[in-house]
Every structure is written in C-alpha cells, then in structure tokens.
Amino acid sequence: MDIEKPQRIVVKVGSSLVTNNGEGLDHAAIAKWAEQIATLLSAGHEVLMVSSGAIAEGMQRLGWTKRPHDIHQLQAAAAVGQMGLVQVYESCFARFNLRSAQVLLTNADLADAERNANAKATLETLLVLGVVPIINENDTVVTDEIKFGDNDSLAALVTNLVRADLLVILTDQGGLFTADPRQDASATLLNTAVAGDPALEKMAGGAASELSKGGMLTKVLAGKIAAQTGASTVIASGHETQVLTRLIDGEKIGTRLTAA
Numbered sequence: 001m002d003i004e005k006p007q008r009i010v011v012k013v014g015s016s017l018v019t020n021n022g023e024g025l026d027h028a029a030i031a032k033w034a035e036q037i038a039t040l041l042s043a044g045h046e047v048l049m050v051s052s053g054a055i056a057e058g059m060q061r062l063g064w065t066k067r068p069h070d071i072h073q074l075q076a077a078a079a080v081g082q083m084g085l086v087q088v089y090e091s092c093f094a095r096f097n098l099r100s101a102q103v104l105l106t107n108a109d110l111a112d113a114e115r116n117a118n119a120k121a122t123l124e125t126l127l128v129l130g131v132v133p134i135i136n137e138n139d140t141v142v143t144d145e146i147k148f149g150d151n152d153s154l155a156a157l158v159t160n161l162v163r164a165d166l167l168v169i170l171t172d173q174g175g176l177f178t179a180d181p182r183q184d185a186s187a188t189l190l191n192t193a194v195a196g197d198p199a200l201e202k203m204a205g206g207a208a209s210e211l212s213k214g215g216m217l218t219k220v221l222a223g224k225i226a227a228q229t230g231a232s233t234v235i236a237s238g239h240e241t242q243v244l245t246r247l248i249d250g251e252k253i254g255t256r257l258t259a260a
C-alpha cells in the first residue's frame, strides 16, 4: 500500500449490497469492509462511509415483506432500521479497535452555509480522532431523497465537503456497463470515462430492486458532482474480494470516472 501518499476516501455502500436478499443486513459483508477500512487507516488513509440500508433493515425489523408506498411509513422504517444499521457497523469496527460515529445529513443541510461549516468541522474532527463516520440521509426530515434513493449524491456532496481525493461507490454490479446488464446480456463494462460525459447518463438505468432506488444514473451523476472538487469516482462491486484495499493499491477494478 502506498503510504507515501495517504488519501482521503469516501466509501458509499448501497441498499442492494448491505442487505442480504431481503433477509436483513449482511453482517459478513459489513465485517469485510470494516476489516479493509482498518487496513487503510493503519496505512495512513482517512475513510468516511456513506451507508444506505436503513429502510431495508427497518422493513425487516417491522416484518414488512413489501416496500410501502406511503412516504411516512418509509421514513418510519428508516428510523427503525438506522438503529440496526449503526449497531452492525459499530460492532464490526470494534473488532478492529476502531470507533465509528453516526452522522445523519441531508442535501439541504449541506446547502446551508452554517450547517455545511458545522458538518465539515465535525467530520474533520472525527477523522483527526481516528473515528470512522457512518453517514446516511436523515430520512426523518426529508422525502425527496427517499423517493429518488439519493445517497449517491449525498456521498458526492460529502466528497466535496471534506475535499476527499476519491469516492468509491460499491454496488451489486461490477461497475457501469454500456446498458443495464440485468436487461441486456451484451452490455460491456466501461473501465474508465470522464466524469460528466453526457453519454454515461444514457447508459445508466434504474435500480435493481424495490429496496434500492437510485440505480446507476444517480451514481453517474454523483461522479459528476465529486469531480467538481477534483475527486475521481470508482463504481465497483462490493462483492469483489478485498475491493477497497486492492483499489487503493492501484488495481483497476470497476469503472473509474476521472475529473476532466
């Protein structure tokens, strides 16, 4: 690992990845990311996580098998599920003697100068303390993000906020394909592209399941936002073995969107 050049990295994990086929949170997967993040921290890197999964976990805890359409029920599920989400992260990071912290934000918070400055100062302080921030949308106070599954753009805004070098969006596909691989078997993986290229938006389709919302379009748009502060974005599969440590070691995995 390149300890000469430590990087500040935002890692976003989506609902499709953090949950176990509708059977609650995937503890084993979360433990593996925690282990890799522990390795990155000990090499001098700084890592912030943006994790979805509150609604999925809340539905599980409430015994709901179908995602409700009522927005307030979704908000209630997120409030229930967020408890479980941060419990799993806390216990997984504790295995590596690391502390984690719950940070709930909205796009509107980051658009407000005073709240933006406070969020930045808190996150910077957590990083200095060696604590891993676990960020999610504050679903109690917003509805748009739930409707559009916009944790991808929240991750990009966090990348801008803390001037991270890299945004890694882990999902259930190997990266951005020329078309949705679930619908088009001939789709091929893009290895690199320039963030903000409008052609990418045409390739990106919607989400895979009822549990996740954003699909690939919000990831491509997140790459465009992250590039505004010079960060590259990698979209890669969270199922890939040691994906985070291999990426930071310079291995080419998934799709890299570079800032022009």
Ligand SMILES: Nc1ncnc2c1ncn2[C@@H]1O[C@H](COP(=O)(O)OP(=O)(O)O)[C@@H](O)[C@H]1O
Binding pocket: 013, 014, 015, 016, 017, 052, 149, 170, 171, 172, 173, 175, 176, 177, 178, 179, 180, 181, 182, 203, 204, 205, 206, 207, 208, 209, 212, 213, 214, 215, 216, 217
């Ligand atoms: N061009 C594309 N390349 C890859 N995946 C795509 C593409 N277009 C649509 N998708 C879909 O996007 C899904 C990932 O988005 P989503 O389900 O919202 O994941 P997450 O919960 O990780 O945010 C994939 O499973 C895939 O079906």
Ligand SMILES: N[C@@H](CCC(=O)OP(=O)(O)O)C(=O)O
Binding pocket: 013, 014, 015, 016, 051, 052, 053, 054, 055, 056, 078, 136, 137, 139, 145, 146, 148, 149, 150, 151, 152, 211, 212, 213, 214, 215
């Ligand atoms: N804040 C919500 C995230 C909503 C969502 O669908 O996000 P994602 O799976 O990243 O497209 C949650 O934790 O369930």
